Amino acid sequence: MTSVNHDVPASPTRSRGRALAVLASAQFLVVLTTSIVNVALPQVRAGLGLSPAGLSWVVNGYVLLFGALLLVGGRLGDVYGLRRVFLTGLALFAAATLVAGLATGPAVLIAARAGQGVGAALLAPTALALVLVLFPAGRARGTAMGVWGAVSGAGGAAGVLLGGLLSGALGWRAVFFVTLPVAAVLLPAAWLWVAADRPRGGSVGLVDALTVTGGLVSLTYGLSTWGGGAAWTFLSGGVVLLAVFVVRQLRGPDPLVPPRVLVVGRVGAANVLMGLLGAVWVGLFFFLPLYQQKTLGYGPIRAGLTQLPLALSITALSWATPRLDRVLPRRVVLAGGLVALTAGLAWLSRAPADGTFLGDLLGPSLLIGSGLGVAFVELTTLSSAGVAAQDSGLAGGLVNATRQVGGACGLAVLTALAAAAGYGAAFTAAALTAALTTLLSLAIVRS
Numbered sequence: 001m002t003s004v005n006h007d008v009p010a011s012p013t014r015s016r017g018r019a020l021a022v023l024a025s026a027q028f029l030v031v032l033t034t035s036i037v038n039v040a041l042p043q044v045r046a047g048l049g050l051s052p053a054g055l056s057w058v059v060n061g062y063v064l065l066f067g068a069l070l071l072v073g074g075r076l077g078d079v080y081g082l083r084r085v086f087l088t089g090l091a092l093f094a095a096a097t098l099v100a101g102l103a104t105g106p107a108v109l110i111a112a113r114a115g116q117g118v119g120a121a122l123l124a125p126t127a128l129a130l131v132l133v134l135f136p137a138g139r140a141r142g143t144a145m146g147v148w149g150a151v152s153g154a155g156g157a158a159g160v161l162l163g164g165l166l167s168g169a170l171g172w173r174a175v176f177f178v179t180l181p182v183a184a185v186l187l188p189a190a191w192l193w194v195a196a197d198r199p200r201g202g203s204v205g206l207v208d209a210l211t212v213t214g215g216l217v218s219l220t221y222g223l224s225t226w227g228g229g230a231a232w233t234f235l236s237g238g239v240v241l242l243a244v245f246v247v248r249q250l251r252g253p254d255p256l257v258p259p260r261v262l263v264v265g266r267v268g269a270a271n272v273l274m275g276l277l278g279a280v281w282v283g284l285f286f287f288l289p290l291y292q293q294k295t296l297g298y299g300p301i302r303a304g305l306t307q308l309p310l311a312l313s314i315t316a317l318s319w320a321t322p323r324l325d326r327v328l329p330r331r332v333v334l335a336g337g338l339v340a341l342t343a344g345l346a347w348l349s350r351a352p353a354d355g356t357f358l359g360d361l362l363g364p365s366l367l368i369g370s371g372l373g374v375a376f377v378e379l380t381t382l383s384s385a386g387v388a389a390q391d392s393g394l395a396g397g398l399v400n401a402t403r404q405v406g407g408a409c410g411l412a413v414l415t416a417l418a419a420a421a422g423y424g425a426a427f428t429a430a431a432l433t434a435a436l437t438t439l440l441s442l443a444i445v446r447s
Contacts, residue, residue: 016134018193020144023127024151026090026186029179030120031155032162033097034063034407035285036175039160039300040167042293047172048106056415059286060220060408061110065117066124067404068216071256072209074125074397081199082126082133087190089122094183101176125397130194132384132396142322142381149318149377154311156285156372161311164289164304208248208256215241216405223412261387261394269444270382271402276437277375278403279410280341280430284368286411288348291423292361295353306357306365313369321377331441334378338438341371345431349424371434 037044037058045055077085096115103109131148135141166174219238222231249255262268292298292306317337324333344367351360383399410433418426 015193015195019134019195020131020147022186022189022193023086023131024147025182026086026123026127026190027148028151028155028158029093029182029186030066030124031152032159033093033116033120033179034059034066034282035156035159036163036179037159037172038286039163039289039293039303040172040175041290043167043172043300044109048103048109050106054106054110056286056411057110058113059282060411061113062117062120063282063404063411064217064220064408065114066120067117067401067406067408068213069118069121069209070125070397070401070404071212071394072204072397073121073123074129074394074400075204075209075256076122077126077129077397078200078394079202079204082130082197083190083194084196084199086123086126086130086194087187089119089124089126090183090187090190091119093119093123094180094187095119097176097179097183101173101180121397124400125394128380128384128396128400130197132387133197134195142325145377145381146319146322149321149373149380150315152318152376152380154315154318156281156314158307158311160285160289160307161304164300164302164307168299168301168304202254205252205254205256208245208252211241211245211248212256215239215245216408220405220408220412223409223416257394257398261398264388265386266382266444267385267387267395267398270379271398272444273375273437273441274379274383274399275402275406276433276440277372277379278406279414280345280434280437281372281403282407282411283414283426283430284345287414287418287423287426291351295423296355306361309362310365310369313366314373317370317373318377319373321374324374325378330378330382333374334441335438337371337374337378338434338441339371340367341375342431342434342438344368344371345427345434349427349431351424351427375437 041055041058044050044058050058073085073089093116096112096119100109100112100116103112128148131144132141135144162178163175166178215238217238218234218241222234222236222238245256249257250259262271288307289303292303293300298306321333321337344364347367348361348364351364355361380399384395387395410430414426414429417429
């Protein structure tokens with residue numbers, strides 16, 4: 001491998017600010033798409049005749065393909081150029097979104113959601129890598145990561161908010177069509193304002209890409225069909241394919257995930273923690289709107305509006321986290337955020353069937369949002385700290401992949417748990433996962 005990868009021309013502060021606005025907006029779009037359909041799921045189910053398992057795949061079809069292909073997306077950016085792959089992913093994402101909005105049957109909708117996931121897997125890691133290249137380590141990067149965390153964290157809650165308003169007023173198809181104008185604006189803006197970088201060249205690693213993608217898809221499908229006759233077959237197949245992938249990374253001449261990346265700083269530890277956080281993140285934004293609508297009887301608009309405190313707290317704490325890092329050790333800030341997340345989820349798990357917003361949802365939402373905002377920024381920063389320029393695309397793909405794959409696996413498990421024991425059990429399991437993440441962060445993250 002060459003020692004220099006993504007040479008982006010030096011840019012004045014104003015130009016970097018415009019580029020960050022474009023890249024952060026694309027990230028917001030990606031995260032928004034993960035959750036914007038959640039409030040509309042009852043309408044989607046009624047309109048297209050989806051089964052409960054099929055309904056979960058409207059979410060997992062996007063999350064899983066997104067997570068499984070992020071490593072490939074990051075590697076493609078390293079090989080062919082970050083901006084080029086970013087623009088390709090954004091165009092594919094927009095096309096799949098149009099198909100989803102026009103879908104007339106379950107198969108077309110799930111396939112379109114998978115197409116959105118593929119496009120997101122190309123644009124998300126390259127967007128983060130471009131931010132890392134544009135903003136050198138130090139205060140400037142810390143500020144950029146605060147912006148990145150704010151839009152990423154707020155995207156999940158804003159998706160539920162917009163999903164409720166749009167589906168309630170215009171129907172479920174509107175949750176897809178609303179993102180098309182944004183993508184149409186971002187494509188020329190990225191072409192004009194994001195400087196082109198120099199590709200590194202080399203191979204993509206097709207065999208590695210196929211084994212890791214096949215392994216993750218098989219593993220997650222096995223978890224989502226737990227109790228069925230084929231579940232063990234898919235679980236076993238997923239484990240075998242992932243084992244082959246790991247062996248190839250350790251022994252191959254040009255691995256998709258070079259082991260050197262995982263041992264830089266706290267990259268490996270941050271990705272483990274991000275995977276656990278992803279399980280909580282995706283599960284929360286899937287089950288909270290369902291609890292509000294199915295148990296509390298909220299309409300989609302009301303369910304969406306009640307997500308506003310969650311969105312605001314995520315945004316506020318994401319923005320504040322880099323400033324907290326200047327006065328407190330990073331491990332203390334991270335642990336504090338995870339404790340708040342755990343407490344909020346534990347509180348939410350006790351919400352009764354006749355709960356109220358002020359008495360049972362507002363407090364947990366503020367705690368959960370604060371914890372998510374802090375944890376996302378800290379783990380994203382740790383996952384890229386010290387990574388060489390030639391591996392920036394891979395680092396961006398890896399941290400996004402662990403969050404999305406953790407989310408897909410967590411959602412599969414929580415869906416089965418909720419079906420057997422109710423939403424409270426799912427929130428309790430999420431709280432226990434957050435508590436485990438807190439303990440691990442204290443053990444493996446140092447200042």
